[in-house]
Amino acid sequence: xxxxxxxxxxxxxxxxxxxxxxxxxxxxxxxxxxxxxxxxxxxxxxxxxxxxxxxxxxxxxxxxxxxxxxxxxxxxxxxxxxxxxxxxxxxxxxxxxxxxxxxxxxxxxxxxxxxxxxxxxxxxxxxxxxxxxxxxxxxxxxxxxxxxxxxxxxxxxxxxxxxxxxxxxxxxxxxxxxxxxxxxxxxxxxxxxxxxxxxxxxxxxxxxxxxxxxxxxxxxxxxxxxxxxxxxxxxxxxxxxxxxxxxxxxxxxxxxxxxxxxxxxxxxxxxxxxxxxxxxxxxxxxxxxxxxxxxxxxxxxxxxxxxxxxxxxxxxxxxxxxxxxxxxxxxxxxxxxxxxxxxxxxxxxxxxxxxxxxxxxxxxxxxxxxxxxxxxxxxxxxxxxxxxxxxxxxxxxxxxxx
Amino acid sequence: xxxxxxxxxxxxxxxxxxxxxxxxxxxxxxxxxxxxxxxxxxxxxxxxxxxxxxxxxxxxxxxxxxxxxxxxxxxxxxxxxxxxxxxxxxxxxxxxxxxxxxxxxxxxxxxxxxxxxxxxxxxxxxxxxxxxxxxxxxxxxxxxxxxxxxxxxxxxxxxxxxxxxxxxxxxxxxxxxxxxxxxxxxxxxxxxxxxxxxxxxxxxxxxxxxxxxxxxxxxxxxxxxxxxxxxxxxxxxxxxxxxxxxxxxxxxxxxxxxxxxxxxxxxxxxxxxxxxxxxxxxxxxxxxxxxxxxxxxxxxxxxxxxxxxxxxxxxxxxxxxxxxxxxxxxxxxxxxxxxxxxxxxxxxxxxxxxxxxxxxxxxxxxxxxxxxxxxxxxxxxxxxxxxxxxxxxxxxxxxxxx
Numbered sequence: 001x002x003x004x005x006x007x008x009x010x011x012x013x014x015x016x017x018x019x020x021x022x023x024x025x026x027x028x029x030x031x032x033x034x035x036x037x038x039x040x041x042x043x044x045x046x047x048x049x050x051x052x053x054x055x056x057x058x059x060x061x062x063x064x065x066x067x068x069x070x071x072x073x074x075x076x077x078x079x080x081x082x083x084x085x086x087x088x089x090x091x092x093x094x095x096x097x098x099x100x101x102x103x104x105x106x107x108x109x110x111x112x113x114x115x116x117x118x119x120x121x122x123x124x125x126x127x128x129x130x131x132x133x134x135x136x137x138x139x140x141x142x143x144x145x146x147x148x149x150x151x152x153x154x155x156x157x158x159x160x161x162x163x164x165x166x167x168x169x170x171x172x173x174x175x176x177x178x179x180x181x182x183x184x185x186x187x188x189x190x191x192x193x194x195x196x197x198x199x200x201x202x203x204x205x206x207x208x209x210x211x212x213x214x215x216x217x218x219x220x221x222x223x224x225x226x227x228x229x230x231x232x233x234x235x236x237x238x239x240x241x242x243x244x245x246x247x248x249x250x251x252x253x254x255x256x257x258x259x260x261x262x263x264x265x266x267x268x269x270x271x272x273x274x275x276x277x278x279x280x281x282x283x284x285x286x287x288x289x290x291x292x293x294x295x296x297x298x299x300x301x302x303x304x305x306x307x308x309x310x311x312x313x314x315x316x317x318x319x320x321x322x323x324x325x326x327x328x329x330x331x332x333x334x335x336x337x338x339x340x341x342x343x344x345x346x347x348x349x350x351x352x353x354x355x356x357x358x359x360x361x362x363x364x365x366x367x368x369x370x371x372x373x374x375x376x377x378x379x380x381x382x383x384x385x386x387x388x389x390x391x392x393x394x395x396x397x398x399x400x401x402x
Numbered sequence: 403x404x405x406x407x408x409x410x411x412x413x414x415x416x417x418x419x420x421x422x423x424x425x426x427x428x429x430x431x432x433x434x435x436x437x438x439x440x441x442x443x444x445x446x447x448x449x450x451x452x453x454x455x456x457x458x459x460x461x462x463x464x465x466x467x468x469x470x471x472x473x474x475x476x477x478x479x480x481x482x483x484x485x486x487x488x489x490x491x492x493x494x495x496x497x498x499x500x501x502x503x504x505x506x507x508x509x510x511x512x513x514x515x516x517x518x519x520x521x522x523x524x525x526x527x528x529x530x531x532x533x534x535x536x537x538x539x540x541x542x543x544x545x546x547x548x549x550x551x552x553x554x555x556x557x558x559x560x561x562x563x564x565x566x567x568x569x570x571x572x573x574x575x576x577x578x579x580x581x582x583x584x585x586x587x588x589x590x591x592x593x594x595x596x597x598x599x600x601x602x603x604x605x606x607x608x609x610x611x612x613x614x615x616x617x618x619x620x621x622x623x624x625x626x627x628x629x630x631x632x633x634x635x636x637x638x639x640x641x642x643x644x645x646x647x648x649x650x651x652x653x654x655x656x657x658x659x660x661x662x663x664x665x666x667x668x669x670x671x672x673x674x675x676x677x678x679x680x681x682x683x684x685x686x687x688x689x690x691x692x693x694x695x696x697x698x699x700x701x702x703x704x705x706x707x708x709x710x711x712x713x714x715x716x717x718x719x720x721x722x723x724x725x726x727x728x729x730x731x732x733x734x735x736x737x738x739x740x741x742x743x744x745x746x747x748x749x750x751x752x753x754x755x756x757x758x759x760x761x762x763x764x765x766x767x768x769x770x771x772x773x774x775x776x777x778x779x780x781x782x783x784x785x786x787x788x789x790x791x792x793x794x795x796x797x798x799x800x801x802x803x804x
Contacts, residue, residue, distance in 0.1 A: 380779070
């Protein structure tokens, strides 16, 4: 497989437009052995027509047998090797709430929690304090100052916040302080590599200061930090592919993933129609659009096979025609991973993918389904090859060698 | 592809059971161009039903075009990169006879041979002396002592034995002493890397002592050594996958391969029924079972297409129902390599594989054959991905990243 540096070296300018439509958790499994998956059950005439004229396959987000989290799976879809670029949850959360995280910043997810007189946790979520209360407490924590670095604290929702330390030579990864059970004291931050000792020390100082500030608060009198890691500062989609790129996504995680690779995250409402409006309104401004549809995954996570089927049908009916109306040069439709209702969770199963463009070579795939994609001409391949394929079909890559 | 360290980092406990059924030499080739292979010719209703409800593909044990030996192909099936971990035949032989080989031991296969007055070989197998005679001579060789190391000599069969040197800082690989032709003298052992010089010296000392001890014996008055190499001490299946694993195999080579990765090798008789009994008797004790069926390969090696067909049919009729009766959570059926009767030997052709579990996604494969597997959803993939797939289907791997 050609790596990103090879692809980058082939990039040429073009006025073509690419849409990557991610139906989150698209892949499924039948409820009975040998039966039909959610996608196979759904009536999807628009996707089927694209599959007939386009080219299909199955992608592995990270590798055979590996169930990906949403961070790694989206990085892979954007063409960044998810094994090489492992991104901490704190980084994803900070990016997701729209914080302007910079390369080298170290970010953590924080919880307000309740501890007793002995410092032992009695409630890991501090009674799920309301969002306004969380924001008030975050304001108090903003007063903490550490030597030679900047600190940022941002509210997320209810008892959740993000803390970021910015400075020279910070590094991760670091251990978490949430002991994940009641009756235990929050743990100290420890460096998982020797060079992260200094950063661990700073976080421990910050936590000690936070404890003092919160001492008289009830029930949120302490904090626990998780997913502490550094923003590695990935090269942007502009740098790698020469693409002026934008994301249409509702949920923080996916907005964060897009920001991580330098996409402009477009303002949008919460439903599919509003996402389509955001796409339409910005169509002229960008070369590449990542459009994320979340709810199919949620139905899978809920174990609701029927709802997943009907949400796939809705995407087929509403989203596909709206995108095609804009006449993209390349349309890729896929998922970031499978979320079979049978398993009520992300899974390791490969993900159906279809690519449609004026320049694709159509294959025997007669409809868009897991079984049909298994015989598609794209074969079974790593998700990181999707971007090179999209770029090639958009005539944005020149010849390799003479 | 995710390497073993990534897979290991995702392992979670579970009570599920995995069976890896290896039909040795399963893959074949048609006798006439365009005709049917041995597996395609065989009537295999049980395997066909599993293929219909399960998921299929073709694996390459080592790489496209590479004909594997049984050692590398089994390591690959167990998820160990056979290019990274090259195991000498001496090591395999020592493990195969049940010798308690330790990490760092250097082992060689030995032959008693006959040399004339000038020390030239006149019979490479010393007239195939009986096993009892071989054992007697091995007893004599046990008297050899070398400085600062321990030596072990174990009889194998007829004129064959194993010699092991155990000590600090031994290393291989080393050249063989068998010149592989008559009329030549046994060669000295040479180091194939500079750091193996000391070990080569020890083996040459041992050979000189053996020659003196055997000087008055007829016809076995000399030894020749082959496959000299160190036991690299692979991480066990328990360490890598958290699997308490057991092997049911009749032949020494396969028992040795299993021991190399820390499996418990179960006592069993010599036929398929006895192997099934061993599996049944130990079902409650282990998480993972490697079940090896040898004779299909032997028929291929003999060039006996019809016998290979009927042995595949026997496995379908006898072994599959017996395994299914135990209700494994995951059943993988494959070969370690292809052994087409047409070629009378191992070959490079990819090997049919089927995976069946409650959580697999069934694909369009309608029967278990090379042609059908070529359109299976597993695609064509390296054998080392089989264990990650089996682990995933057994719900023994957690999510990668957030």
